[in-house]
Amino acid sequence: MFKLGLTGGIGSGKTKVADMLAELGATVIDTDVIAHALTAVGGQAIEPIRTAFGEQAISAAGAMDRDYMRDRVFNEPRDRKRLEAILHPLIAQEVQRQTSQASGCYVVFVVPLLIESGRWVDRVDRVCVVDCDRQTQIERVQTRSGLSRERIEQIIEAQASRQQRLAAADDVLDNGAHISTTELRAQVLGLHQQWCNLTG
């Protein structure tokens, strides 16, 4: 079973593609979903985060306060490293657990910062990039989250550039503004069939 890394910029459509691949029978392991679960109420990362960052990092309900931590790690690289030092080993453990139970032709790892974090590039056999232009990214994220345009642009600037991502891609899914869900699904099906053939 080979390992496919699925990546793309914020709002590019990774989750949408991952859902389509799961429907086709691939095992999908989403590091964002894992990170959310670890930092939700009762998650394994909550107590280490409370110890490292204090009570203000935890909401009244007992989950990580995402807005607070987003601002904190954005403004202070040392805090980002501390949070990563808590989360990365826990994510790796859960990825390992899910991988050991994988079925299907191949396993898909959804990793938003795959290009940025060299470790992942070495761990996967193939990289697929969900590609879309910057304006479309901004519009999709605004519709979904209500983050300000300025904030979304800051996040885009902090991520790998579209060119860097495309340079690292073995396969590209075009999910630009003009691409309908039906068109995206057709592209996904085409690649799924190729990937299953690669598995032999």
Ligand code: ATP
């Ligand atoms: P993030 O990195 O922020 O988690 P993502 O890459 O996982 O984002 P999605 O959540 O899949 O992106 O898509 C972002 C938003 O854009 C969603 O609301 C999704 O429904 C919408 N979207 C994605 N692709 C299309 C498309 N081809 N047509 C219309 N809407 C789309």
